[in-house]
Amino acid sequence: MNFGSVPSRHHAFVGHIHYHNVVRHAFRFPNRIIAAILLLTLCACYSNSRPSRVGSPAPDFTVKDSEHAVTLGQLKGQVVVLNFWATWCPPCIEEMPSLVRMQEQMKSKGITVLAVSVDVDDASYRRFLRDHNVDLLTVRDPDQKTNSLYGTFKFPETYIIDRSGIVRRKFIGAVDWTQPDVLEFLGKL
Numbered sequence: 001m002n003f004g005s006v007p008s009r010h011h012a013f014v015g016h017i018h019y020h021n022v023v024r025h026a027f028r029f030p031n032r033i034i035a036a037i038l039l040l041t042l043c044a045c046y047s048n049s050r051p052s053r054v055g056s057p058a059p060d061f062t063v064k065d066s067e068h069a070v071t072l073g074q075l076k077g078q079v080v081v082l083n084f085w086a087t088w089c090p091p092c093i094e095e096m097p098s099l100v101r102m103q104e105q106m107k108s109k110g111i112t113v114l115a116v117s118v119d120v121d122d123a124s125y126r127r128f129l130r131d132h133n134v135d136l137l138t139v140r141d142p143d144q145k146t147n148s149l150y151g152t153f154k155f156p157e158t159y160i161i162d163r164s165g166i167v168r169r170k171f172i173g174a175v176d177w178t179q180p181d182v183l184e185f186l187g188k189l
Helices: 005-028 030-045 090-109 122-131 145-150 180-188
Strands: 062-064 069-071 079-085 111-117 137-140 157-161 167-172
Touching (some): 069 137, 079 090, 145 157
Antiparallel strands (some): 062 069
């Protein structure tokens, strides 16, 4: 009789029971596990980290298109709402009217929207501006050098740059720029 094999079979059997109980509980309470994973994930996302560039000087750039040239540095002394967008981007199209309205409301307070389009097709870009009455300082950067400088690859993405040229906030996705809290934030800069 080999007594040395009994404990290992016993341990394997006990380990199997323990594993079975853990798995059974896991499948009995999947919502708890999912909630715990989500909570841990969210805690990691919001562990006092800030998006890149926030608190740093905004990189200067010049964009020339068929209409004109725009240099960010020329806008120093104003609050700049630097918006990267495209005509083929549904969230960009959704937010554009509120950007135009916000610009109308806040221009007298020294707030300027600079909308940089990444459209390759100049005709589509011009048609969009005309059809949607986009009355903003806008320029087309088909080579995407400007948004690459900022690390932007999802659209729309917007940087709020204060009067000293420091990036104060970053928005990813469509924003209703006429919301009172957004207007209040811009007005305080």
